[in-house]
Amino acid sequence: GNSVTQMEGPVTLSEEAFLTINCTYTATGYPSLFWYVQYPGEGLQLLLKATKADDKGSNKGFEATYRKETTSFHLEKGSVQVSDSAVYFCALIGQGAQKLVFGQGTRLTINP
Amino acid sequence: DAGVIQSPRHEVTEMGQEVTLRCKPISGHNSLFWYRQTMMRGLELLIYFNNNVPIDDSGMPEDRFSAKMPNASFSTLKIQPSEPRDSAVYFCASIYGDSSYNEQFFGPGTRLTVL
Numbered sequence: 662g663n664s665v666t667q668m669e670g671p672v673t674l675s676e677e678a679f680l681t682i683n684c685t686y687t688a689t690g691y692p693s694l695f696w697y698v699q700y701p702g703e704g705l706q707l708l709l710k711a712t713k714a715d716d717k718g719s720n721k722g723f724e725a726t727y728r729k730e731t732t733s734f735h736l737e738k739g740s741v742q743v744s745d746s747a748v749y750f751c752a753l754i755g756q757g758a759q760k761l762v763f764g765q766g767t768r769l770t771i772n773p
Numbered sequence: 774d775a776g777v778i779q780s781p782r783h784e785v786t787e788m789g790q791e792v793t794l795r796c797k798p799i800s801g802h803n804s805l806f807w808y809r810q811t812m813m814r815g816l817e818l819l820i821y822f823n824n825n826v827p828i829d830d831s832g833m834p835e836d837r838f839s840a841k842m843p844n845a846s847f848s849t850l851k852i853q854p855s856e857p858r859d860s861a862v863y864f865c866a867s868i869y870g871d872s873s874y875n876e877q878f879f880g881p882g883t884r885l886t887v888l
Contacts, residue, residue, distance in 0.1 A: 693873040704777070704864055704879030705816075712874060750816065759804060759872045760829065763816040 663688040663755050667764035670748075674741055675772050682736040682767050684725075684751035692753040694718075694727050694734040695761070699748040708736075708749070743771045777880035779865050785886045791853040794883045797846055798867030806877065807840055807850050808864040816864075822848065855887045 668683040686692065693712045697705040709718030711727035711734065718725050723738045734751060751764040778797040786792055798805050806821040820830040822842045830840070837856070842848040852859055862884050866877040 702881075704866075704881050706879070707876040710876075754873050756873075759821065759823070760818055761806075761872065761877060765815045 663692065663753060663762045665751050665753055665762055665764035667749075667751050667767050669765075669767070671768040671770060673770045673772065676743055677740045678771075680736070680738040680741045680745075680769070682749055682751075682769070684734045684736065684764060686732050686734065686751075686753050688732075688753055688755055690756035691729075692755050694725070695752045695754075696723070696725055696734070696736050697750040697752060697763075699750065699766070701747070705750060741769075741771050743773050745769060746771045777865055777867050777878050779863075779880035779883050781883060782881065783884045783886075785888065786855055787888050788856055789854045790887075791851065792855045792859075792885060792887075794850040794863050794865075794885070796848045796850070796865030796880060798848070798865070799869075799878055800846065802867035802869045802878070803845075804868045804872070805842060805848050806866040806868075807848070808866065808879075810862045810864060810882070811860075819850070852885075855885075857887045860885055860887050 664687045666685050695710045696708040698708045699705045709720040711718040714729040716727045725734050725736045748766045748768050750766045752761045780795045804823045807819040809817045819832045820840045825842045840850045862882045864879050864882045866879045868877045
């Protein structure tokens with residue numbers, strides 16, 4: 662079945678550091694890929710998405726590129742801020758499906 | 774729009790009691806999802822509805838759990854009887870159209886504690 666594997670957290674960085682959170686997936690066909698973010702005490706929010714190979718999703722300075730050859734969708738940001746502290750979830754939806762399959766989440770803490 | 778609304782935000786109950794969680798999806802959205810989040814198991818999809826009809830309930834843990842969607846603007850998730858291992862945050866999400874392209878909008882969650 663479809664699955665998503667994220668790098669384990671927690672991740673702690675200083676403000677303005679470069680961020681990478683790794684995500685790899687297993688799926689048949691051509692899934693759509695997503696990054697969701699969960700701020701403390703809130704539900705998940707869509708951060709960015711990519712629906713086909715080589716697409717780059719971007720939002721709020723975050724980027725991720727759909728790499729079919731490596732089955733990856735790594736999240737990057739060039740300069741993180743304290744306000745980026747949250748839990749980040751990589752997810753996929755299989756081709757023709759409606760169900761999101763989530764990774765285990767990565768807790769990110771940014772120190773000033 | 775107010776977004777997805779869930780109630781209550783927090784529920785503390787004793788083992789054996791019935792618990793009902795409520796969700797109001799965003800107006801016009803045609804699919805609704807119930808998720809459970811725990812430290813041990815992460816985010817799990819319990820059940821989802823399309824046009825008020827349950828499509829996939831394979832994630833519902835056991836017969837103690839049931840979900841209904843009597844109309845397009847309301848859904849409930851019921852646990853009867855509740856057990857301590859049901860303690861978790863339960864999220865409701867809704868979407869219009871195809872999940873492959875569109876965003877699932879999540880509610881703020883209900884934090885359930887079963888003593």
